[in-house]
Structures are given as structure tokens and as C-alpha cells.
Amino acid sequence: MIEFRKVNKWFGSLHVLEDIDLTIEAGKVVVVCGPSGSGKSTLIRCINRLETIQSGDIIVDGSSLSDAKLDTVKLRTEVGMVFQSFNLYPHMTVLRNITLAPVKVKHVSPAEAEKIAAVLLERVGIPDKSQAYPANLSGGQQQRVAIARALAMKPKIMLFDEPTSALDPEMINEVLEVMTDLARDGMTMVVVTHEMGFARRVAHRIVFMDQGRIVEANEPEKFFAAPESARAQQFLSKILSH
Amino acid sequence: MDFQVIFNNFRFLILQGFFGFGTFAGGTLRLALPAIVLGFILGTFIGLARLARSRWIHWPARIYVEFFRGVPLVMVIFWFWFIIPALTGKSLPEYAVALTAFVIFEAAYLAEIVRAGIQSVPRGQIEAATATGLSRAQLMRHVVLPQALRNMIPALVTQFIVLLKDTSLASIIGYVDLTKAAQIVNNREIRPFELYLFIALIYWLCSYSMSRYTRRWENRLSPSPS
Numbered sequence: 001m002i003e004f005r006k007v008n009k010w011f012g013s014l015h016v017l018e019d020i021d022l023t024i025e026a027g028k029v030v031v032v033c034g035p036s037g038s039g040k041s042t043l044i045r046c047i048n049r050l051e052t053i054q055s056g057d058i059i060v061d062g063s064s065l066s067d068a069k070l071d072t073v074k075l076r077t078e079v080g081m082v083f084q085s086f087n088l089y090p091h092m093t094v095l096r097n098i099t100l101a102p103v104k105v106k107h108v109s110p111a112e113a114e115k116i117a118a119v120l121l122e123r124v125g126i127p128d129k130s131q132a133y134p135a136n137l138s139g140g141q142q143q144r145v146a147i148a149r150a151l152a153m154k155p156k157i158m159l160f161d162e163p164t165s166a167l168d169p170e171m172i173n174e175v176l177e178v179m180t181d182l183a184r185d186g187m188t189m190v191v192v193t194h195e196m197g198f199a200r201r202v203a204h205r206i207v208f209m210d211q212g213r214i215v216e217a218n219e220p221e222k223f224f225a226a227p228e229s230a231r232a233q234q235f236l237s238k239i240l241s242h
Numbered sequence: 243m244d245f246q247v248i249f250n251n252f253r254f255l256i257l258q259g260f261f262g263f264g265t266f267a268g269g270t271l272r273l274a275l276p277a278i279v280l281g282f283i284l285g286t287f288i289g290l291a292r293l294a295r296s297r298w299i300h301w302p303a304r305i306y307v308e309f310f311r312g313v314p315l316v317m318v319i320f321w322f323w324f325i326i327p328a329l330t331g332k333s334l335p336e337y338a339v340a341l342t343a344f345v346i347f348e349a350a351y352l353a354e355i356v357r358a359g360i361q362s363v364p365r366g367q368i369e370a371a372t373a374t375g376l377s378r379a380q381l382m383r384h385v386v387l388p389q390a391l392r393n394m395i396p397a398l399v400t401q402f403i404v405l406l407k408d409t410s411l412a413s414i415i416g417y418v419d420l421t422k423a424a425q426i427v428n429n430r431e432i433r434p435f436e437l438y439l440f441i442a443l444i445y446w447l448c449s450y451s452m453s454r455y456t457r458r459w460e461n462r463l464s465p466s467p468s
Binding site: 048050073074076077079080081083085087088089090091100101104105106146149150153 | 364366370371375376385464
């Protein structure tokens, strides 16, 4: 579904992604973890081309992102994304946040889009908030709306960039539950997160990054029980000790 | 103090000076309103141009802004008054000259306000919209500009109020605005205190109603407390 082939990216002289090779199969959940500045966010932002790469290639659902004729709009309708800071449109109701892209990009009729939105709001557990504005919602509710907004495009892949890092502890679970449901339904997901409990329960594979490289990629049982690299051992001992 | 002078000359001051109906080319409102609307439209385009990726678009816009911000408005009015006849051999009427000068001059200031407003919208908004497949034009129209406009309102209104009061500068080419009308009456009646107090009140009422109206406009654009 997603394939990184020897991907390299620099920000100026900083080598943020170094020789990344990674294959993510359809229906799988991959959790990307690692210390800050290790290139995790950049990695997933390359998948929907919010970032461009300098060498190598990324294949998403059969099309190469380095193809000059790539239809980026089509790519982005197939890849949904959820951000750390929610990024809901503050001047629109929850309903309009969700229906905007289906109506404008996929030319779904407003009535049809609203129906889809209602179903999605039900699914993320806030069916009664369609007329609310983002500022009137809690962080957890906002992030669930953001997930619904991404799902409204009926994507084949969902990217999550630290979706719970800006949330109060008690709201983290409500978001993780929605993500767990999504994973159960067979969505292909790439999740950057520090939630190791979620990684252990839901992920099919853990990718550990440090300084722009993939240091280790393994099944969660193996990764948590016996990380191969010293860097991952050190990281886990810090993150799991509290 | 004798305010009889105001009543005797009320029609001239208000109709000719303020609204611009009368024998002379003039009118504060007749100049200020189109200048605000046209200046804002031109300013929006220049402000957007300043943010364009292509240097062939953003450099000319930047030069425009830096140039017109750096010269006095009176001078711009003089240029159009003297240079157009010198170049074309035909002189333009006072109203056309004043309006052109104001629109071109104000657009430089308004462009900066528009640019700052657009840049005040967090990057995450653009990323979220991009990630759902919206084109640049669509995300500007539906996501960025509505939020930018809300942030621009206080600065915009300040600029509109400045513009309204600056229209009195058009009197240097014989345009009879409110200030000039008061001056004409005063030359005959020698009642400077009453006359200038009266026009100050008119200017103040205009400015105040603009800022009152804006507050309502601002509230309407932010239905959610943030």
C-alpha cells in the first residue's frame, strides 16, 4: 500500500530522512516512534506530499509520488491526516468542517455530505455536536471531529501525527478508542505516537526512528520484550519507566 | 459664540462639502466611500501578490508597497494633477484625480494589512486543508481568507478612518470637501470656532459610527468565543 524506497530528505543541511526503506501493507497499523527530531513526523508527512523528498521514491497505492504527472488531489483524497493540534477550521461548525472537502473536492452533494458527516459523528461518539463550533469542544472532542473530517473523504490510508500529544490525560483514551475501532475495521494506518500502550495493543508493527534513520522495525511483542538496538532499549527504558 | 452661521450655511456644508452635491466638484463621502471600496479591492490583490511564490509577482507588489508608503499623499495627488495633463495634454477633472490618487495610495497600506492578516492564519489550517485535497484557491477562499479578514478588521477600520479624514487633502487641487467647504464659508463669515467645531463633530460621528459598526461585524464573524 505504501512503500518507501531509499528515501532521503534534507532541510537545508539537516539530513532529516536518511535512506528510508519501509513497506506498509494494506490493512496494517504501523506505529512510528522515536525521540523528538528523529524525523517521524516528516516521514508520514511525505506520504500525502505535505513534504517533498529529494531522492528515492515513495509508492502510495500503486502510484509513484515522484511521478511528474501525479494527481496530488487524488492522492490526498485517498490519504487522510490527523494532526497534533487538530487544525479544525475555527470559523465553521463541526458539520461544515467535515463536509467542506467532500463537497468542494469530491463534488458530493451537500445533503449527501451531511448524511456522511452524521454517520461519522455517530461513529466518533459525538452525534450531538454537529452545530457546535470547535472552540466550544474539548480537546478530545475536537480531535475526534478531526478524525471524522479526514474519514469523510473515504480514504484508504489514515495518517496520525501525534494525535494525542496535545490532549489532557483523561481525553487521550477517547481518541485512542476511536483509532482502535478504525484499526479493527481494517484501515491502513500510520501513527506517530508516544502512546506505547496503544502501540502494543493495536499496532502490527513498530518502527523506531532516530536521527532520520529507521533503527529498528519489528512486531510489537518483540519490540517491547527485547528491542534489538541499544538506542531503542534506552528510549523504551525512559518512556516506559513512568 | 453664534451657531447661526451653521444653520445659514448648512446646505452648503453638508450637501456640497460632505456629500458632494452642488456646483463644485467635491464631497467628503463621495470621495471616501469609493476610495475605501476600490482601494481595498486593489489592496487585496497586491497583498495576495506579495505572498505569491513567483518572484515576478511578489517583487513588483513589494516595490509598489514600499514606494507608495514612502511618499506623502499630497505629493501623489499633485503628481496626478500635474503629470497626467503634461503627459496626455488633457487635464482630468478634480474628482477623477483625487479618487485615483487615493485608491493607488491607500492600496499600498491596505495591501500590508491584507498580507499580515493572511499570515496571521496558523500554518496548520493550510496543512489541514491541503491534506483533504483542497486546491490553493479553494483553501484561500474557504479557510484562510475568512479567518484572515476577521484578524484584519481592527487595522482595516483604522485605515478607513484615516482615509476618511485624509480626504481633506484633496482640497489642494480645488476639490470642495467638508473642510474646504468650511474654509469657504469662514472666509466670508469669519466664524472659525463654530465652523471648525461643527465639522470636527461630523468627522467624529463618521469615524465613531464606523468603529461601532465594525464591532458588530467582528462579532458576527466570530460566532464562537475563542
